[in-house]
Amino acid sequence: MKVTEKDVAYVADLANLELTPEESTRMVADLNSILDHIDKLNQLDTANVEPLVEVASSFTSARCQGSERFAYAERADEVKPGLSREIALANAPDTNGTCFKVPKVIER
Amino acid sequence: MNINTLTIAAARALVQSRQVSARALAEAHYDQIAGRDETIGSFLTLTRERALGQAESIDRLAEKGDPLPPLAGVPVAFKDVLMTRGVRTTAGSRFLDKFIAPYDATAVAQVEAAGAICLGKLNCDEFAMGSSNENSAFYPVRNPRDTTRVPGGSSGGAAAAVAAGFAVATLGSDTGGSIRQPAAFCGVVGILPTYGRVSRYGLIAFASSLDHVGPLARSVEDAATLLEVISGRDSLDSTSADVPVGTYSSECGREVKGLRIGIPGEYFAEGLDPEIRQAIELRIDGLRRAGCEIVSISLPHTEYAIPVYYIVATAEASANLARFDGVRYTTRSPQAKTLSDMYRRSRDEGFGAEVKRRILLGTYALSAGYYDAYYLKAQQVRTLLTRDFHNAFTSVDAIVTPVTPTPAFKLGEKTDDPMAMYLSDIYTVTANLAGIPGISLPCGNNRDGLPLGIQILGKHFDEATLIRLAHAIEQDQQ
Numbered sequence: 001m002k003v004t005e006k007d008v009a010y011v012a013d014l015a016n017l018e019l020t021p022e023e024s025t026r027m028v029a030d031l032n033s034i035l036d037h038i039d040k041l042n043q044l045d046t047a048n049v050e051p052l053v054e055v056a057s058s059f060t061s062a063r064c065q066g067s068e069r070f071a072y073a074e075r076a077d078e079v080k081p082g083l084s085r086e087i088a089l090a091n092a093p094d095t096n097g098t099c100f101k102v103p104k105v106i107e108r
Numbered sequence: 109m110n111i112n113t114l115t116i117a118a119a120r121a122l123v124q125s126r127q128v129s130a131r132a133l134a135e136a137h138y139d140q141i142a143g144r145d146e147t148i149g150s151f152l153t154l155t156r157e158r159a160l161g162q163a164e165s166i167d168r169l170a171e172k173g174d175p176l177p178p179l180a181g182v183p184v185a186f187k188d189v190l191m192t193r194g195v196r197t198t199a200g201s202r203f204l205d206k207f208i209a210p211y212d213a214t215a216v217a218q219v220e221a222a223g224a225i226c227l228g229k230l231n232c233d234e235f236a237m238g239s240s241n242e243n244s245a246f247y248p249v250r251n252p253r254d255t256t257r258v259p260g261g262s263s264g265g266a267a268a269a270v271a272a273g274f275a276v277a278t279l280g281s282d283t284g285g286s287i288r289q290p291a292a293f294c295g296v297v298g299i300l301p302t303y304g305r306v307s308r309y310g311l312i313a314f315a316s317s318l319d320h321v322g323p324l325a326r327s328v329e330d331a332a333t334l335l336e337v338i339s340g341r342d343s344l345d346s347t348s349a350d351v352p353v354g355t356y357s358s359e360c361g362r363e364v365k366g367l368r369i370g371i372p373g374e375y376f377a378e379g380l381d382p383e384i385r386q387a388i389e390l391r392i393d394g395l396r397r398a399g400c401e402i403v404s405i406s407l408p409h410t411e412y413a414i415p416v417y418y419i420v421a422t423a424e425a426s427a428n429l430a431r432f433d434g435v436r437y438t439t440r441s442p443q444a445k446t447l448s449d450m451y452r453r454s455r456d457e458g459f460g461a462e463v464k465r466r467i468l469l470g471t472y473a474l475s476a477g478y479y480d481a482y483y484l485k486a487q488q489v490r491t492l493l494t495r496d497f498h499n500a501f502t503s504v505d506a507i508v509t510p511v512t513p514t515p516a517f518k519l520g521e522k523t524d525d526p527m528a529m530y531l532s533d534i535y536t537v538t539a540n541l542a543g544i545p546g547i548s549l550p551c552g553n554n555r556d557g558l559p560l561g562i563q564i565l566g567k568h569f570d571e572a573t574l575i576r577l578a579h580a581i582e583q584d585q586q
Contacts, residue, residue: 051487
């Protein structure tokens with residue numbers, strides 16, 4: 001058992017998830033079964049292996065160095081039309097017409 | 109006109125020659141959907157108004173005798189992780205049950221600009237997380253070839269709709285096999301484009317370094333035509349690559365003689381269904397007869413792909429899904445009294461079990477004390493897996509493998525065991541991890557009449573060779 005109920009509660013807290021006691025029991029079992037499988041990675045010595053950080057690294061532009069490789073992604077810093085406030089707020093559960101509204105953050 | 113076998117070229121020709129109007133073609137598809145989708149469950153939303161409006165403008169063009177755009181009048185549908193302006197877009201989740209997309213995904217806009225008719229939005233696993241479509245928050249999709257079986261996932265609706273004659277072609281998304289596996293289970297063609305080939309703008313993100321948008325269709329040529337339309341650099345997606353787009357459909361029919369095909373032993377090891385193995389060997393023989401050189405190769409880190417995938421994908425998902433917090437996206441728990449209460453309760457009520465499982469696993473893998481052991485380790489092994497492919501492609505032009513270890517399984521068969529479900533992606537996650545393209549196409553049926561699939565993997569941005577080979581395999585079966 002790598003993961004206990006306490007670990008699941010801690011991680012759920014980090015992820016802003018609320019779990020029922022039944023859900024929590026199920027997650028402990030599932031995470032342990034998945035992590036057991038993932039342990040297979042420890043068979044490999046990766047001390048001298050660079051982690052992969054960009055999927056496209058080998059073909060963006062092989063001859064360029066550093067940030068030059070991403071020159072294609074640059075654009076002029078110009079103001080362009082975006083979503084209107086009305087559309088941007090349209091899916092919100094609660095607004096005052098100009099802002100998103102949320103429950104009180106600080107209790108008095 | 110047989111609506112179940114209609115291709116893009118045939119549909120367009122019918123509309124151009126005014127034998128059938130785009131409107132009638134759309135209506136005929138809606139009739140099929142009305143007749144059978146109650147059983148199949150492939151659509152979540154029908155967009156009749158949008159479709160008929162689009163059909164009307166195509167019919168007006170056809171009436172004038174003007175040359176029509178490449179997808180003119182072709183009835184299509186989009187997986188519900190792709191944004192469609194003004195239309196409900198749910199990602200298969202309760203959380204987004206009432207979400208109306210404020211803009212179009214680039215791929216959607218491109219397909220519609222090419223004259224296609226949008227019939228509706230397709231069912232999928234919640235946030236594209238699943239291999240059977242049973243994680244849809246609304247209803248599961250059933251395999252049109254055998255309704256006791258799953259269509260695969262997560263683009264289950266996208267594959268089933270093409271197989272059932274509900275749409276000529278569809279767009280799906282593939283993060284670990286979500287286009288290719290359902291294509292194989294339903295007997296259709298699906299393409300995973302190279303990472304960066306197709307814009308991800310407007311695709312509801314699951315795992316950003318693994319997500320791809322791609323086509324599903326009835327023939328290799330149709331899939332290639334659709335790929336041509338959606339490929340290319342998009343300034344709205346900084347990871348989309350500035351690499352020239354090929355005329356992919358013209359690859360169909362080109363000779364395959366002289367191409368070197370790698371067969372990786374690791375993909376044909378224990379666990380592969382014998383009928384799938386046999387069907388693929390038959391197709392490999394066909395390629396050999398056509399003049400391809402068949403070479404045994406090794407991709408030695410294949411067995412580590414599933415563990416790497418389920419760390420990387422869940423870690424990225426835990427970050428991407430943080431945006432669903434009760435502030436912006438329709439769902440907020442009515443019971444929440446405080447801000448933190450609102451986050452928790454909204455997420456608890458909005459997300460299904462698999463989504464929570466993956467967020468928890470990803471958060472765990474990224475949390476203090478475990479980051480090095482899990483996330484960093486997985487990204488290191490991802491480098492090794494990618495190197496396997498780079499090494500292989502120094503000596504071969506393409507790699508042929510199975511898509512899935514088994515044909516379509518029964519509904520409910522794997523729902524209690526997440527690990528068993530994850531292992532059904534064993535031959536598909538590798539391409540997403542390395543960012544290389546892949547195509548899945550039918551290669552016959554098993555003795556119960558279930559479709560079997562064959563996969564071709566290629567070099568970065570070499571979709572052309574995949575399509576050439578896939579078309580040769582398709583022809584070999586006719």
